[in-house]
Amino acid sequence: MNIALWIAAGLLATVALTGGVTKTFVPKAKLAAAHGGEWTAAAGAGFVKALGVVELLAAAGLILPALVQVAPVLVPVTAVCWVLLMVGAMVTHGRLGQYQLVALNLSYLALAAFIAWGRF
DSSP states (O other), X not given: OHHHHHHHHHHHHHHHHHHHHHHHHSOHHHHHHSTTOGGGXXXXXXXXXXXXXXXXXXXXXXXXXXHHTSSTTHHHHHHHHHHHHHHHHHHHXXXXXXXXXXXXXXXXHHHHHHHHHHHO
């Protein structure tokens, strides 16, 4: 079970890191032109960058506390926060009719719920 939780956390941290780097460092206009990034056209640049920083923190929060054994309770707390983030992402993509992305966000939500359940 522990190995499965580490794999899940690693996968989800990779997703969070990728999304965080993209939202933090790629210009908003380029994000808005990409598939799945259309929602950024209506969002402020500061909001998009802040969301990117939150995702970068999530990537760290899913791995580092358990790895260094300092406040490991932060791993499931981070996973619960990721669940909430994915609910927001599902609503946003659903409003735009991007149902494939809603399904992808649902899979990330399920992965985070598994991590939260297993680590709590």
